[in-house]
Amino acid sequence: MITIVDYGMGNLGSILNMFKRIGVKACVKSDLESIQSADKILLPGVGAFDAAMERIAASGLRDILEHKALIEQVPVLGICLGMQLLTRGSEEGKLLGLGWIDADTRRFPAHSGLKVPHMGWNIALPTNPSPLTINLGEEPRFYFVHSYFVTVDDPADSIMHTTHGVTFDSAVQKGNIFGAQFHPEKSHRFGMQLLKNFAEL
Amino acid sequence: MLRTRVIPVLLLRDESLVKTVRFGNFTYVGDPCNTLRIFNELEVDELLFLDITATRERRGPNLKVLSDIANECFMPLGYGGGVQTLDQAKSIFDIGFEKVAINSFAVERPEFISELAKHYGNQAVIASIDVKKGFFRKNLVRTRSGRSPTQLEPVAWAKELESRGAGEILLTSIDKEGTWDGFYLELVKSVTDAVNIPVIAHGGAGSIRDIAQVVQVSGASAVALGSMVVFQKKGMGVLVNFPDMQLLKRVLG
Numbered sequence: 515m516i517t518i519v520d521y522g523m524g525n526l527g528s529i530l531n532m533f534k535r536i537g538v539k540a541c542v543k544s545d546l547e548s549i550q551s552a553d554k555i556l557l558p559g560v561g562a563f564d565a566a567m568e569r570i571a572a573s574g575l576r577d578i579l580e581h582k583a584l585i586e587q588v589p590v591l592g593i594c595l596g597m598q599l600l601t602r603g604s605e606e607g608k609l610l611g612l613g614w615i616d617a618d619t620r621r622f623p624a625h626s627g628l629k630v631p632h633m634g635w636n637i638a639l640p641t642n643p644s645p646l647t648i649n650l651g652e653e654p655r656f657y658f659v660h661s662y663f664v665t666v667d668d669p670a671d672s673i674m675h676t677t678h679g680v681t682f683d684s685a686v687q688k689g690n691i692f693g694a695q696f697h698p699e700k701s702h703r704f705g706m707q708l709l710k711n712f713a714e715l
Numbered sequence: 716m717l718r719t720r721v722i723p724v725l726l727l728r729d730e731s732l733v734k735t736v737r738f739g740n741f742t743y744v745g746d747p748c749n750t751l752r753i754f755n756e757l758e759v760d761e762l763l764f765l766d767i768t769a770t771r772e773r774r775g776p777n778l779k780v781l782s783d784i785a786n787e788c789f790m791p792l793g794y795g796g797g798v799q800t801l802d803q804a805k806s807i808f809d810i811g812f813e814k815v816a817i818n819s820f821a822v823e824r825p826e827f828i829s830e831l832a833k834h835y836g837n838q839a840v841i842a843s844i845d846v847k848k849g850f851f852r853k854n855l856v857r858t859r860s861g862r863s864p865t866q867l868e869p870v871a872w873a874k875e876l877e878s879r880g881a882g883e884i885l886l887t888s889i890d891k892e893g894t895w896d897g898f899y900l901e902l903v904k905s906v907t908d909a910v911n912i913p914v915i916a917h918g919g920a921g922s923i924r925d926i927a928q929v930v931q932v933s934g935a936s937a938v939a940l941g942s943m944v945v946f947q948k949k950g951m952g953v954l955v956n957f958p959d960m961q962l963l964k965r966v967l968g
Binding site: 703 | 717718719720758760788790791808811813837913936937
């Protein structure tokens with residue numbers, strides 16, 4: 515059973531729909547007890563960095579999430595803003611991130627004529643092998659919507675990269691902690707495979 | 716490299732999908748869910764649903780239909796038609812759509828674009844502009860499914876919508892819509908030259924060449940397809956389809 519954490523940032527319906535489609539049990543929870551007893555956690559998120567960190571702090575989720583991720587070491591997957599929260603912090607906000615992955619979140623440079631947000635389908639190529647990215651086939655493509663991107667300190671923590679003006683880490687892994695910048699729930703069979711991989715960890 | 720998005724635009728009318736020519740001449744296409752199951756199989760980039768009678772009938776979005784749609788779709792989804800409140804937008808996002816398109820109401824109350832962008836981010840807001848040639852062949856914006864003329868010029872209006880927080884612009888040429896005659900390249904170019912946000916070109920696509928042209932010549936970031944994805948050919952029957960992905964990839968680079 516995958517527990518999707520509902521802390522009020524973004525819609526969770528499509529993630530739930532995709533799990534249903536691939537035959538994986540998942541539930542959306544916001545109460546602390548359910549999250550405390552979760553054996554696999556998906557941290558979604560759409561919106562602003564500080565708003566998300568504030569909600570996580572205010573709801574009392576932070577300590578529980580930290581315990582689950584760092585002490586119990588259950589698999590955790592952060593999606594989109596959820597991945598950025600795993601980093602030390604973001605240029606988008608003033609608050610510190612969860613800091614579970616040694617990485618920073620920065621804004622796409624305004625110059626270079628690139629459209630920001632980076633919105634649409636782009637290719638994410640595996641860097642280091644990871645159980646999250648197996649069986650994705652050639653040229654896996656995913657749907658992205660973001661104005662800020664993550665770069666890890668240690669290249670070993672990167673599992674996929676993508677180029678939009680700059681090359682950034684579009685998926686990361688440090689032990690039991692995973693992040694994906696794109697939206698697997700909106701990425702057809704590629705997203706289904708990735709979520710299936712997470713379910714099978 | 717970001718792939719150029721090629722987006723089927725599907726028109727809702729009384730819970731059915733229809734296709735129009737220059738915003739009139741409705742042809743019945745089919746049931747939304749059956750149709751989009753095919754688009755799911757075809758792995759299309761994105762889908763945009765426009766309820767073309769919502770504003771005229773002074774009603775909000777049909778959440779039941781939208782929720783059936785979202786349950787079947789594993790690609791990005793946009794919806795436009797009759798959205799006038801943040802609550803309506805929220806219900807649409809909660810169902811599993813990620814973008815809301817605002818057209819007539821943006822002209823009535825431009826601040827609504829800013830409010831939406833502030834609450835849900837620019838990426839969630841499509842400003843939709845319908846343009847028709849009027850007297851002296853001057854391009855002017857129209858609202859309410861093309862029925863109400865305005866004095867707004869498309870370029871100036873697009874810039875204002877961008878400054879108010881729209882994340883992208885759906886630019887529809889009423890004169891070209893449903894004609895298979897190719898895009899209104901000059902109109903698209905005038906808008907893409909003026910704004911920095913992505914512009915989705917809509918109206919007139921009849922071939923892969925048209926798609927390539929509006930991207931390469933007019934700088935469109937994305938291309939919307941209507942007739943091409945629901946009819947077999949011009950003047951022929953309904954056939955839900957999508958241009959060959961490899962071919963698209965080749966012409967779009």
